[in-house]
Amino acid sequence: TRGSDAGRPVNLTQAQIIDHLLTFIAGDGATDDVFNAMALEVFAYQFENNRPYRRFCQQRERTARTVRSWRDIPAVPINAFKDLTLSCCAPEDAERVFMTSGTTRDGVRGKSYHPTLAVWDASMTRNFRRYFMPGDGRVRMGILFPTEDVMPNSSLAHYLALAVREFGTEDSHYLVGADGLDTDRLVREIAQAERTGEPYFLLGASYSFVHLLDALQDKGEIGFLPAGSRILDTGGFKGQSREMEPDAFYAALSSTFGVARSACINMYGMTELSSQFYDTGNEVCPSVKHVPHWIRTRVVNPLTNEELPRGEKGVLAHCDLAHFNVVSTILTEDAGIAVDDGFLLLGRADGAEAAGCSMAVEEFLRAAGGSTA
Numbered sequence: 091t092r093g094s095d096a097g098r099p100v101n102l103t104q105a106q107i108i109d110h111l112l113t114f115i116a117g118d119g120a121t122d123d124v125f126n127a128m129a130l131e132v133f134a135y136q137f138e139n140n141r142p143y144r145r146f147c148q149q150r151e152r153t154a155r156t157v158r159s160w161r162d163i164p165a166v167p168i169n170a171f172k173d174l175t176l177s178c179c180a181p182e183d184a185e186r187v188f189m190t191s192g193t194t195r196d197g198v199r200g201k202s203y204h205p206t207l208a209v210w211d212a213s214m215t216r217n218f219r220r221y222f223m224p225g226d227g228r229v230r231m232g233i234l235f236p237t238e239d240v241m242p243n244s245s246l247a248h249y250l251a252l253a254v255r256e257f258g259t260e261d262s263h264y265l266v267g268a269d270g271l272d273t274d275r276l277v278r279e280i281a282q283a284e285r286t287g288e289p290y291f292l293l294g295a296s297y298s299f300v301h302l303l304d305a306l307q308d309k310g311e312i313g314f315l316p317a318g319s320r321i322l323d324t325g326g327f328k329g330q331s332r333e334m335e336p337d338a339f340y341a342a343l344s345s346t347f348g349v350a351r352s353a354c355i356n357m358y359g360m361t362e363l364s365s366q367f368y369d370t371g372n373e374v375c376p377s378v379k380h381v382p383h384w385i386r387t388r389v390v391n392p393l394t395n396e397e398l399p400r401g402e403k404g405v406l407a408h409c410d411l412a413h414f415n416v417v418s419t420i421l422t423e424d425a426g427i428a429v430d431d432g433f434l435l436l437g438r439a440d441g442a443e444a445a446g447c448s449m450a451v452e453e454f455l456r457a458a459g460g461s462t463a
Contacts, residue, residue, distance in 0.1 A: 102131060104179065107131065111411060115213055125160065125384075126159060128384075130160070133160075143176060143458065147164050160419075161388065165390075167420070167454055169200070169423070169447075177416055178205075183205055184204055184415075186204045186248070188243055190360075202413070203415055203416060209364060209412050215252065218366075221368035222322060222355055229289055230258065230289070231257070231263075232265050234265055234266055234293065234294025235247060235250050235266055235294045235295055237251065245360075246325060263279065265279075266294075271305060283313075289318035290316065295325045296323040296356075297327045298331075303342050312346075315348055323354070337375045340354045340372040340375065351373045352372075356369050364414075365382060365384065365412045367379040378431050385412075387407070387426075387428075389402070389403075389407075389433065390407045390421070392446030392450050393450065395421075399428075400427075401427060402427065404426070404427075405423070405424065407421050421447065423447045425438065425440070
């Protein structure tokens with residue numbers, strides 16, 4: 091049953107939480123009050139079942155009895171995922187474990203445990219259809235990333251596999267294999283799309299697009315993708331390719347493939363979440379990232395967790411209810427600015443913001459590693 095008993099939140103089972111979240115995500119939206127009620131359910135579940143997180147919350151004097159707003163739910167710094175096992179279910183009972191790329195902290199990888207992928211998949215498909223798919227039909231896709239079989243612990247590999255399975259035609263293809271990027275096949279795919287006039291969607295890691303742009307320079311002139319085609323990039327460059335400023339990156343994609351910058355979509359996601367954020371094109375950079383109704387995003391001072399006024403730069407903190415088994419409220423290391431329709435993503439925090447993130451991690455580890463009160 092939802093609600094509380096004399097001020098005490100009702101402790102729901104895993105199955106009940108999953109059922110509530112699937113219904114919530116499938117809904118048409120959520121008022122602040124409705125979101126708050128669902129967030130408190132999820133927090134109570136995590137407080138009860140995630141022991142390190144409970145210790146941290148107790149140190150902050152925030153419990154399932156006392157928290158009344160999602161804004162007051164303690165946020166976990168994402169680097170803490172690399173030091174502690176944060177899971178409501180036993181790790182060995184997880185259907186899937188997604189791991190960070192290990193590009194920081196000497197290859198130490200953070201982990202997110204998923205007892206089921208049902209909620210993750212519902213979040214992805216609902217959001218992907220709204221912000222990236224132009225209609226209800228399927229579209230031919232080219233994927234610039236390894237398959238899920240090759241990278242079973244990659245949330246991006248699962249994301250792209252789900253995109254193909256749920257939204258791609260049968261002749262969609264992966265363009266990265268054991269021998270690397272198959273630019274010859276992509277040139278053939280583009281030529282076929284140009285002949286048929288059939289829209290073609292190209293999706294992959296941002297750094298894969300940089301490698302592709304460099305490789306295509308040696309191929310000479312290639313055809314343009316037909317009207318209605320789209321490009322989706324995600325993940326940044328992670329030291330896997332040369333760095334490109336966003337404006338130059340999207341200008342290069344547009345001029346190379348003949349796709350308007352308004353059809354070049356960036357997806358912002360991370361292993362420490364179960365949902366993604368999208369813009370509606372990159373005619374202007376930075377573009378506004380939109381927030382689905384099962385997430386709330388704040389821009390905060392990482393040391394005080396104080397929410398900053400709109401227009402002021404701070405660190406992004408997300409409350410993603412779909413990430414129910416781990417912790418739903420996280421403090422990122424990404425700088426941003428709150429705007430009316432969502433937020434502007436400004437890249438990695440630096441200076442005082444980065445120092446604040448590091449101190450927040452140290453505080454969390456001290457509190458979560460202590461004894462239960």
